[in-house]
Amino acid sequence: xxxxxxxxxxxxxxxxxxxxxxxxxxxxxxxxxxxxxxxxxxxxxxxxxxxxxxxxxxxxxxxxxxxxxxxxxxxxxxxxxxxxxxxxxxxxxxxxxxxx
Amino acid sequence: xxxxxxxxxxxxxxxxxxxxxxxxxxxxxxxxxxxxxxxxxxxxxxxxxxxxxxxxxxxxxxxxxxxxxxxxxxxxxxxxxxxxxxxxxxxxxxxxxxxxxxxxxxxxxxxxxxxxxxxxxxxxxxxxxxxxxxxxxxxxxxxxxxxxxxxxxxxxxxxxxxxxxxxxxxxxxxxxxxxxxxxxxxxxxxxxxxxxxxxxxxxxxxxxxxxxxxxxxxxxxxxxxxxxxxxxxxxxxxxxxxxxxxxxxxxxxxxxxxxxxxxxxxxxxxxxxxxxxxxxxxxxxxxxxxxxxxxxxxxxxxxxxxxxxxxxxxxxxxxxxxxxxxxxxxxxxxxxxxxxxxxxxxxxxxxxxxxxxxxxxxxxxxxxxxxxxxxxxxxxxxxxxxxxxxxxxxxxxxxxxxxxxxxxxxxxxxxxxxxxxxxxxxxxxxxxxxxxxxxxxxxxxxxxxxxxxxxxxxxxxxxxxxxxxxxxxxxxxxxxxxxxxxxxxxxx
Numbered sequence: 001x002x003x004x005x006x007x008x009x010x011x012x013x014x015x016x017x018x019x020x021x022x023x024x025x026x027x028x029x030x031x032x033x034x035x036x037x038x039x040x041x042x043x044x045x046x047x048x049x050x051x052x053x054x055x056x057x058x059x060x061x062x063x064x065x066x067x068x069x070x071x072x073x074x075x076x077x078x079x080x081x082x083x084x085x086x087x088x089x090x091x092x093x094x095x096x097x098x099x100x
Numbered sequence: 101x102x103x104x105x106x107x108x109x110x111x112x113x114x115x116x117x118x119x120x121x122x123x124x125x126x127x128x129x130x131x132x133x134x135x136x137x138x139x140x141x142x143x144x145x146x147x148x149x150x151x152x153x154x155x156x157x158x159x160x161x162x163x164x165x166x167x168x169x170x171x172x173x174x175x176x177x178x179x180x181x182x183x184x185x186x187x188x189x190x191x192x193x194x195x196x197x198x199x200x201x202x203x204x205x206x207x208x209x210x211x212x213x214x215x216x217x218x219x220x221x222x223x224x225x226x227x228x229x230x231x232x233x234x235x236x237x238x239x240x241x242x243x244x245x246x247x248x249x250x251x252x253x254x255x256x257x258x259x260x261x262x263x264x265x266x267x268x269x270x271x272x273x274x275x276x277x278x279x280x281x282x283x284x285x286x287x288x289x290x291x292x293x294x295x296x297x298x299x300x301x302x303x304x305x306x307x308x309x310x311x312x313x314x315x316x317x318x319x320x321x322x323x324x325x326x327x328x329x330x331x332x333x334x335x336x337x338x339x340x341x342x343x344x345x346x347x348x349x350x351x352x353x354x355x356x357x358x359x360x361x362x363x364x365x366x367x368x369x370x371x372x373x374x375x376x377x378x379x380x381x382x383x384x385x386x387x388x389x390x391x392x393x394x395x396x397x398x399x400x401x402x403x404x405x406x407x408x409x410x411x412x413x414x415x416x417x418x419x420x421x422x423x424x425x426x427x428x429x430x431x432x433x434x435x436x437x438x439x440x441x442x443x444x445x446x447x448x449x450x451x452x453x454x455x456x457x458x459x460x461x462x463x464x465x466x467x468x469x470x471x472x473x474x475x476x477x478x479x480x481x482x483x484x485x486x487x488x489x490x491x492x493x494x495x496x497x498x499x500x501x502x503x504x505x506x507x508x509x510x511x512x513x514x515x516x517x518x519x520x521x522x523x524x525x526x527x528x529x530x531x532x533x534x535x536x537x538x539x540x541x542x543x544x545x546x547x548x549x550x551x552x553x554x555x556x557x558x559x560x561x562x563x564x565x566x567x568x569x570x571x572x573x574x575x576x577x578x579x580x581x582x583x584x585x586x587x588x589x590x591x592x
Contacts, residue, residue: 058233085220
C-alpha cells in the first residue's frame with residue numbers, strides 16, 4: 001500500500017488523541033472513517049487513538065468539556081487542539097494536525 | 101419519537117376539558133403566586149433578560165430550592181464558572197457544595213473551546229449524553245441551562261442553530277424533563293432575532309429587566325406567555341435580597357379583602373370602651389395627630405397589650421432609634437424591654453432617607469416574613485414621604501397594607517399632622533378609604549395646662565363612641581375621660 005510522507009519532513013512527535021462519538025450516529029461513524037484515513041495516510045503508526053462513546057461514558061465527556069459530537073481532542077503534541085465535526089474537511093483537519 | 105405535548109395546545113377546541121397542568125414551585129417568594137403555582141412541569145421555560153437583570157440568580161434559586169425540597173437538578177452554566185456560582189450562591193446563604201455531596205445537585209460549567217477547529221457536521225449529542233448521564237446519576241428531573249445563547253454560538257449557521265435548539269427541546273420533552281433556559285435579550289426586552297425561535301419553543305416565557313426610575317433602580321419581571329395556565333400579566337417589581345429573590349405584591353388594584361378576625365383589645369380598657377371593644381384583627385388603624393399628643397404612647401400601649409397576650413408586634417420606627425423609644429416609653433409607665441427580650445416585640449428602625457421605597461418595603465416584608473407578627477406599627481407614615489416622591493410613598497403604604505391584609509396582620513399607621521387639623525388630614529396621604537379605624541388626637545392650652553384629646557373618627561362595622569375624650573398621660577399610662585364630664589379620670 002502506498003504511503004505518503006509527512007510533508008514537513010523529518011521525524012514527528014507522536015500524536016495522542018481522543019475521539020468522542022455518540023453511539024452509531026451518522027456523523028460519528030463518518031468521523032471515525034475520516035480519521036482512520038488520515039491516520040493511515042499521514043500519521044503512519046506514530047499515534048495513539050482512544051475512541052470514547054459519550055453514551056457509554058458521559059463522565060469522560062464531562063471532564064473533557066465535550067458538548068458536541070463528534071469531537072476530536074488532540075492532546076499531544078502540544079498545544080492541545082479541539083476539532084469539531086465529522087472530519088470531512090480534510091484540508092482543515094490536516095492544518096489542525098500541522099500537516100501542511 | 102413520542103408525541104410532542106407542546107404541539108399547539110391553543111388550537112385544541114375550546115370545549116375540550118383542559119387537563120390541569122402539573123407545576124413545579126420555584127420556591128421564590130412571590131413568584132409562584134405570579135405563575136399560579138410554579139413553572140410547567142415536564143416542559144420548557146425561557147427566562148430572558150439583559151445583562152445583570154437577575155436571570156442567573158432566579159434560575160439558581162429555583163434549582164437550589166428544588167434540590168432542598170428533595171427534587172434534584174442539574175445546572176449547566178455557559179457563562180459563569182462553577183467556582184463563581186458557588187461563591188455567589190454562598191453569599192445568599194445557599195450551600196451548593198452540601199447539596200452536591202448529597203447527590204441532589206450537579207453543577208457543570210463546560211468550557212467551550214472557541215478556538216476549536218470546525219471540520220464538518222456536528223450536533224449537541226455530546227451535551228445530551230452528559231445531561232442524561234447526570235440526570236440518571238441523581239434521579240434529576242430538572243435542568244437549568246444558563247445562557248443557552250452562548251452554547252448556540254457553536255453553530256454559525258442559523259438553520260443549523262434552529263435545528264439544534266429544536267433537537268434539544270425535543271429531547272427534553274421526550275424525557276419529560278422540566279427545563280429552564282436563560283438567554284440574553286436586548287434592552288427593549290426582545291430576544292436577539294437569532295433566538296426568537298426559543299421564544300416559540302418554550303411553554304412559559306419570563307422576561308426580566310432593570311431600569312432606573314426617579315434615580316432608584318428597579319428590577320421587574322413579567323410573564324410573557326404561559327401555555328395552558330393563567331398568570332399575573334402585570335409587571336412585578338422584584339429585588340435581589342440578601343437571601344434570594346423577592347417579588348413585591350402588586351399595587352392596590354389587587355388589594356385582598358380578607359374578612360377581619362376577632363376583636364382584640366387596644367391594651368386599655370377605656371379605649372376599648374370607646375372603640376366598641378377594641379380593634380378587629382387584620383384591620384388597619386390610623387392614629388393621627390400633632391407632635392407630642394400621645395400617638396406613639398397609644399401605639400405602644402397596644403403593643404404591650406398584644407405582647408402580654410403573646411401576640412407578636414413588629415414596630416417600624418422611622419423617627420426614633422429603638423433604645424431611645426424604649427426609654428421614652430418608661431415615662432408613661434410602659435416597660436417594653438422585657439417583651440423585646442422575650443421575642444414578642446421587635447423594632448425595625450431606619451432613616452427614611454437611607455434607602456429607596458423598594459428597599460424599605462423589601463426590608464419590611466422580609467422582617468414580616470421572618471418574624472411573623474400579628475400586628476405591625478408604622479411610626480410614622482408621614483416620614484415615608486421622605487423616601488422619595490409622594491407617589492412612591494403612597495405606593496409603599498398601599499403595598500404594605502396589601503401585604504398585611506393578605507396575611508391577616510393588623511396594621512397601625514401613625515401619622516403626624518399639623519395641630520388642629522388631624523381630622524382634615526386623614527385624607528392627606530390618600531389612604532383614608534383603606535383605613536378601618538381612625539383615632540384623631542389633638543391638644544390645646546387650658547390656661548397654662550396642656551389638654552390632650554382623643555376622638556374615634558371612624559371604626560368600620562363597629563359601634564364606637566363619637567365623643568371626644570380627654571387624654572391624660574401619666575407615669576401609670578394613659579387615662580381617658582369624656583370631655584364634658586371634666587374632672588373624673590379613668591385609669592386601668
